[in-house]
Amino acid sequence: MTDEKRCLTLRVVVPDPSQRGANVEVRALVDGRDILADAFTEGPGEDPQYLLVPGGPLTAASVSHEVRLAEASCTEGCCGALYVTIQRDGDYVLWDEWRNPDEDEVDLPAFRFEAQEYQREVERATTDRSWEWPARTVARLLEQRLRERPDWLARWECELGAVSAWSWEPDQVNVFLFHPGRSAIREDHPWLQFRMIVAVSSDDPVDQAERLAEQLVATDPRQAAEVCGGSPEFARQLGYPWPQRRRA
Structure with missing residues (x-):
């Protein structure tokens, strides 16, 4: 491993709204060089979430x-992923032991960062939300609020999956719920996933997230959502209609 000290920059890239299906991603730059561009081109960087x-x-x-x-x-199981092992070693942070399950080896060296500089960059990137559009901010705050109070959804036999906002649908938030919960999947019991689409306005994101959280749990959220996962047989057993496939 080289003793050369490196500089890390974490850049959030938001895809153009015309790129339907594209993800917001974090790109890691070492000394200004995009290491994903060098070592992994099969897919995007991980989501900042x-x-x-x-x-x-x-x-x-x-x-x-x-x-x-x-x-x-x-998927990772199809064409791989890029992993790195991170460790604090005294005054330095090491990135080493690169791994791609789809390849025998990864052509990247070990990187050594000064620990305080490294932590400052991680904290800067974590607190910088200037890249978010309003719906993305509402989604983040709404998910935080719902995860703080899991009992709100438990009374409706639901478990929060995720709250997402996509750049190609800039005025809405998607709330994904599991019924009765993820444990049913592990235990091989009937389960369904629901998707609820929530419109986002120009109101303050904090106020919107608070208001939406209250509205979502005031009544059974499944009544305003559509089934988007599980199976037709599970839907029948749990008493819900299975969505018809849309014709092209």
Whole structure:
């Protein structure tokens, strides 16, 4: 491993709204060079919702841990992903042991960052929300609010899956719920996933998230959502209609 000290920059890239299906991604630049462009072109970098959170996976500790930086557009199981092991070593942070499950080796060296500079960059990228559009901000705040109070959804036999906002649908938020919960999947019991589409306005995102959280749990959210996952047989057993396939 080289003793050369490197400089890390974390850049959030938001796709053009015309790119339907494209994801917001975090690109890691080392000394200004995009390492994903060098070593992994099968798919985008991970979403900042996963990488850029307080105390998140990019935070370095004395105990090493592996972090996924990118995944193939199809799936990791199909065309791979890019992993790195991160560890705090005294005054430095090490990125090493690169791994792609779809390849024998990854052509990237070990990187060594000054720990304080590294942490400042991770914290800067985590707190910088200037790239968010209003619906994305509402989605983030709404998900935080709902996860703080899981009992709100539990009374309706629902578990929160995710709250998403996509750049090609800039005026709405998608709320995904599991019924009766993820445990049913693990235990091989009937389960369904529901999707609720919520319109976003120009109102203050904090106020909107608070208001939407209250509205979502005031009545059974399944009544305003559509089934989007599970199976026709599970839908029959749980008493819900299975959506008809839309004709092209």
